Amino acid sequence: MQMLSSLVTKVPLEEEVVEASLNQLKQSKDITNFIKQHKLSKDEVIAALPTFLYFMEYATINKMMEPRLRLTQNRIVEIDTVESEYARSFRNQKQASHRLSLYYLPEVMKTATFNDWDPEEMRASVPLMKAMQFQKDFCNGKASKGLYITGSFGVGKTHLLAAIANGVTRSGFTVALCFWPEVISYLKTHFDEAYDYMQKLKDVDLLLIDDIGSESITNFTRDDIFLPLMQHRMNFQKATCFSSNLTQEQLLTHFSLTANGEDKIRAKRIVERIGSQAEEVLMKGRNRR
Numbered sequence: 645m646q647m648l649s650s651l652v653t654k655v656p657l658e659e660e661v662v663e664a665s666l667n668q669l670k671q672s673k674d675i676t677n678f679i680k681q682h683k684l685s686k687d688e689v690i691a692a693l694p695t696f697l698y699f700m701e702y703a704t705i706n707k708m709m710e711p712r713l714r715l716t717q718n719r720i721v722e723i724d725t726v727e728s729e730y731a732r733s734f735r736n737q738k739q740a741s742h743r744l745s746l747y748y749l750p751e752v753m754k755t756a757t758f759n760d761w762d763p764e765e766m767r768a769s770v771p772l773m774k775a776m777q778f779q780k781d782f783c784n785g786k787a788s789k790g791l792y793i794t795g796s797f798g799v800g801k802t803h804l805l806a807a808i809a810n811g812v813t814r815s816g817f818t819v820a821l822c823f824w825p826e827v828i829s830y831l832k833t834h835f836d837e838a839y840d841y842m843q844k845l846k847d848v849d850l851l852l853i854d855d856i857g858s859e860s861i862t863n864f865t866r867d868d869i870f871l872p873l874m875q876h877r878m879n880f881q882k883a884t885c886f887s888s889n890l891t892q893e894q895l896l897t898h899f900s901l902t903a904n905g906e907d908k909i910r911a912k913r914i915v916e917r918i919g920s921q922a923e924e925v926l927m928k929g930r931n932r933r
């Protein structure tokens with residue numbers, strides 16, 4: 645708390661200026677309530693006029709602090725300041741953005757929210773309603789099954805995952821949103837980092853895997869990277885969401901084919917893990933690019 649009365653200039657006031665100022669004070673509920681609550685006499689109000697006027701202007705001077713009126717033991721009106729609602733939400737948002745790790749996605753994804761959709765469009769869209777419900781349930785500790793958003797290029801799948809991510813971080817959870825093809829190409833060339841790298845993805849409260857099915861498959865990325873990740877998240881009941889241009893059925897073919905030939909059994913094991921952890925939802929709409 646900081647005392648501001650010392651900053652307020654005390655100058656003698658003309659009578660009509662006083663009357664006009666007293667009228668002006670009536671616009672502020674805080675001031676009229678304060679005068680009533682402390683039963684200030686007219687002389688006391690006049691003596692405090694500069695402080696009251698400063699109080700009324702305060703919001704336009706400093707958005708980060710909020711003024712509070714206080715009466716001293718000598719019945720002098722003073723202003724204390726506390727952190728404003730605006731500053732609090734600004735600080736929370738900054739802290740929340742530290743809880744969200746983006747892997748190969750633009751920083752602008754940190755600002756996506758459900759407010760980016762028109763409310764009409766939102767009500768008509770099953771994936772949007774499901775995503776909002778998922779976010780709510782997750783934040784209340786109720787959701788362990790995630791979503792698998794499938795749909796064509798540009799309909800807003802990544803944006804939707806980002807909106808879920810941002811809502812969840814604001815409730816204090818850690819989240820990773822990964823552009824999967826890039827994660828895979830990085831790991832293919834950095835075997836020695838794979839353990840630590842994957843540990844982070846295993847442990848976050850919510851993992852969002854963007855664009856699964858666009859990565860190129862090798863036995864290493866499928867059986868040593870992706871499968872243990874899914875197994876870990878399943879064992880620890882940690883929610884995972886996906887986006888993909890492919891349906892889960894099409895994903896089966898994708899995971900079947902490696903340079904070593906066709907392997908339907910392993911592919912099936914993986915897609916079953918995904919299916920048991922995430923509900924498939926089709927996202928339709930125009931291409932927003």
Ligand code: ADP
Nearest residue numbers: 760761796797798799800801802803804932933
């Ligand atoms: P997809 O992942 O399905 O290919 P994106 O999520 O990348 O689609 O969306 C395509 C583009 O449209 C991106 O630039 C994205 O930020 C933007 N976009 C998607 N949904 C919205 C929205 N509701 N409001 C504003 N921009 C959006």
Ligand code: MG
Nearest residue numbers: 801802854855
């Ligand atoms: Mg995308």
